[in-house]
Amino acid sequence: MRDKDKGGAGRRTAWVSGAGNVAVPLFGAALAAVLIATLWSSAGPGILLALIAPVVTSLFGSVRVVVGESGVLIRMGYLGWPRRHVPFADIDKAERDDISALSMGGWGYRVRGRTTAYLVRSGESLALNLRNGRRVVITCRDAATGASLINDYLAARR
Numbered sequence: 001m002r003d004k005d006k007g008g009a010g011r012r013t014a015w016v017s018g019a020g021n022v023a024v025p026l027f028g029a030a031l032a033a034v035l036i037a038t039l040w041s042s043a044g045p046g047i048l049l050a051l052i053a054p055v056v057t058s059l060f061g062s063v064r065v066v067v068g069e070s071g072v073l074i075r076m077g078y079l080g081w082p083r084r085h086v087p088f089a090d091i092d093k094a095e096r097d098d099i100s101a102l103s104m105g106g107w108g109y110r111v112r113g114r115t116t117a118y119l120v121r122s123g124e125s126l127a128l129n130l131r132n133g134r135r136v137v138i139t140c141r142d143a144a145t146g147a148s149l150i151n152d153y154l155a156a157r158r
Helices: 023-059 143-157
Strands: 015-020 062-068 071-076 083-086 091-099 108-112 115-119 123-130 135-139
Touching (some): 015 143, 062 135, 062 143, 071 135, 091 143, 123 143
Antiparallel strands (some): 062 071
């Protein structure tokens, strides 16, 4: 990357974005309430499942993407799992895209065909076209800026 793109000699450029969806934890809470109501008579495993449901769904209620000198880091949920690092050597190009969660089978970590998606909502997303023909899509804000920075890093490495 050229010095003027990095903000001056010796400076590093990074981009951080992400997205959240309050509907996912709310869905988990509603699911828990329904499970508790329907399984109240058989307390044991039903109650345990009802208490775990909101925790599990809240783990996938957000996604964060970081573009830095080593590549792209994707972390999902409040605990940062699943986590994936995509080095620049694996990326052919990046672009802003719009994705529908419905087209991928819903929210969360999804794999459909040659696309792996980290979805917490439909709409604006960062798409990484990998050299092996696969595609990684992450829902986030200001995806065009992230794609531009990735493509600048790629151009500097070539």
